[in-house]
Amino acid sequence: MPHSPDNLPLALYNADQVRALDARLIAAGTPGFELMGRAAHAVWRALRRRWPDTGVVTVLAGRGNNAGDGYLVAALASRAGWQVKVLAVGDSAQLRGDAARARDEAQGAGVPIQAWSECAPLEGVVVDALLGTGLRGAVREPYAQVIRLLNASGAPVLAVDIPSGLCADSGRVLGVAVRAQLTLTLIGLKIGLFTGAAPDWVGELQFADLQADRQLVAEQDFIARRLAAGSLAWLPRRPCTVHKGQLGHVLVVGGERGMAGAALLAAQSALRGGAGLVSLATRGEHLAAAQARLPEVMGTAVASANQLLALGKAASVWVVGPGLGQGAWGRSLLSVAAIMPVPQVWDADALNLLVAGAVSLPAGCVITPHPGEAARLLGVGTAEVQADRPAAALELARRYRTVCVLKGAGTLVADPEGDLRLCDRGHPAMAGAGLGDVLAGLIGALLGQGLAPMAAASLAVWLHARAGEVLAGQGYGLAASDLCAAIRQLMQEQNG
Numbered sequence: 001m002p003h004s005p006d007n008l009p010l011a012l013y014n015a016d017q018v019r020a021l022d023a024r025l026i027a028a029g030t031p032g033f034e035l036m037g038r039a040a041h042a043v044w045r046a047l048r049r050r051w052p053d054t055g056v057v058t059v060l061a062g063r064g065n066n067a068g069d070g071y072l073v074a075a076l077a078s079r080a081g082w083q084v085k086v087l088a089v090g091d092s093a094q095l096r097g098d099a100a101r102a103r104d105e106a107q108g109a110g111v112p113i114q115a116w117s118e119c120a121p122l123e124g125v126v127v128d129a130l131l132g133t134g135l136r137g138a139v140r141e142p143y144a145q146v147i148r149l150l151n152a153s154g155a156p157v158l159a160v161d162i163p164s165g166l167c168a169d170s171g172r173v174l175g176v177a178v179r180a181q182l183t184l185t186l187i188g189l190k191i192g193l194f195t196g197a198a199p200d201w202v203g204e205l206q207f208a209d210l211q212a213d214r215q216l217v218a219e220q221d222f223i224a225r226r227l228a229a230g231s232l233a234w235l236p237r238r239p240c241t242v243h244k245g246q247l248g249h250v251l252v253v254g255g256e257r258g259m260a261g262a263a264l265l266a267a268q269s270a271l272r273g274g275a276g277l278v279s280l281a282t283r284g285e286h287l288a289a290a291q292a293r294l295p296e297v298m299g300t301a302v303a304s305a306n307q308l309l310a311l312g313k314a315a316s317v318w319v320v321g322p323g324l325g326q327g328a329w330g331r332s333l334l335s336v337a338a339i340m341p342v343p344q345v346w347d348a349d350a351l352n353l354l355v356a357g358a359v360s361l362p363a364g365c366v367i368t369p370h371p372g373e374a375a376r377l378l379g380v381g382t383a384e385v386q387a388d389r390p391a392a393a394l395e396l397a398r399r400y401r402t403v404c405v406l407k408g409a410g411t412l413v414a415d416p417e418g419d420l421r422l423c424d425r426g427h428p429a430m431a432g433a434g435l436g437d438v439l440a441g442l443i444g445a446l447l448g449q450g451l452a453p454m455a456a457a458s459l460a461v462w463l464h465a466r467a468g469e470v471l472a473g474q475g476y477g478l479a480a481s482d483l484c485a486a487i488r489q490l491m492q493e494q495n496g
């Protein structure tokens, strides 16, 4: 993703939480208009840094405090000698409170304020100050038409706080949204800037804390935390005397006929993720190829539940599902997994069989659905999952009493108690076959080395995404198996 440098804060808020934070700051003695002024200075600085030589600004202003920020930016631009105008959507005479004061300040600075009309030209850099965290429901007219024309104009856009039309809670486009080149968000990071459709609308993301009191910020509830290297539980350093028996024995179960590769990738990933031992329970036809490709992995042909039961007792972690299929073979193997009292990762067809009611999920699991699997697990459509990914991840974790990794851009990791992490790393090049199998194997390896399910899932998601970024950045085709070496490299850099 183009945004999310390492220096952004970790806490992610929904709209209500960020409003509560605004209110706390105001109650603690910083007037709202003072915050608005700081917001405007931050926007103006960001604008000049990004477009230093333009000299022309059009501010599109709505009727709330987001517009107030915009009016004050216009005042600053005018005082700096830039050519600036405000196009007011709706009647600017109806502005109230701080926003009205900001409008008056712009007027006092000589900024022309015109009522927006379809033929008003959008000149220079456009500051989107139409709608912020106060947006409720689908964008109404004439705002929707303003946004459509803005997007069609090709003008460079700096969005104030959040691109207008994007839901601050879910990143859903509420009918229509501004496509920004740069978004400067204020006081706290809204989760809607990172999830759902947001990565395609936000552009570069910058953050201004408006000098908010750190103690007050720390006391504010948040909905999720961003995954970042510094915030992750890393593997403990290995003692010199360590032996393979202490590093986990991961058993990968899968590879129905025609789907051998998925299980192999999971096994390879478990190996490269540092598991002491890796076993593979698969169809007999696949053994020779598996041994040739991964000689370190102990491959066993399993034809029945009893064979798997005998084999599986030696393993400390199970990774079940890659290429498992949904036939009788897969179902019988999964019924064994369901009674094993060890940490497990359930992926792919294991989840489809779970939906079909073939088995129930054992305790201590991590499930790793993509949006389609998540939708089936929740009994809703995929669009509904994508419309509010944080809510879907939390609901899956709660309903199945498990750690849930909801894959896709902005992968989320949730636990049943409501702890939610978001990964804003990764790359579109990762939308390919086998990437999920690598993630499942890596989570298994980290569980085997002693990390708790939430920590193992979070670290694996982050390593997987960072590895994808590193490889995509080198500009060659990304194959899932390439990722294993890059993940190993990242782990070495961190623990080395």
Ligand SMILES: NC(=O)C1=CN([C@@H]2O[C@H](COP(=O)(O)OP(=O)(O)OC[C@H]3O[C@@H](n4cnc5c(N)ncnc54)[C@H](O)[C@@H]3O)[C@@H](O)[C@H]2O)[C@@H](O)CC1
Residues within 6 Å of the ligand: 022, 023, 026, 032, 033, 035, 036, 039, 062, 063, 064, 065, 066, 067, 068, 069, 130, 131, 132, 133, 134, 135, 136, 137, 138, 139, 140, 141, 143, 160, 161, 162, 186
């Ligand atoms: N003191 C504060 O609370 C601060 C707020 N700030 C800014 O204020 C923003 C929040 O301000 P507000 O709460 O006034 O809200 P907004 O300015 O985001 O939006 C409120 C306006 O949008 C209209 N609206 C709501 N839903 C709509 C829809 N579906 N279609 C069309 N119009 C719709 C409302 O009628 C109202 O006029 C933040 O995003 C941020 O930019 C900053 O100035 C920093 C300080």
Ligand SMILES: [K+]
Residues within 6 Å of the ligand: 066, 128, 129, 130, 131, 132, 159, 160, 161, 162, 163, 164
């Ligand atoms: K906006």
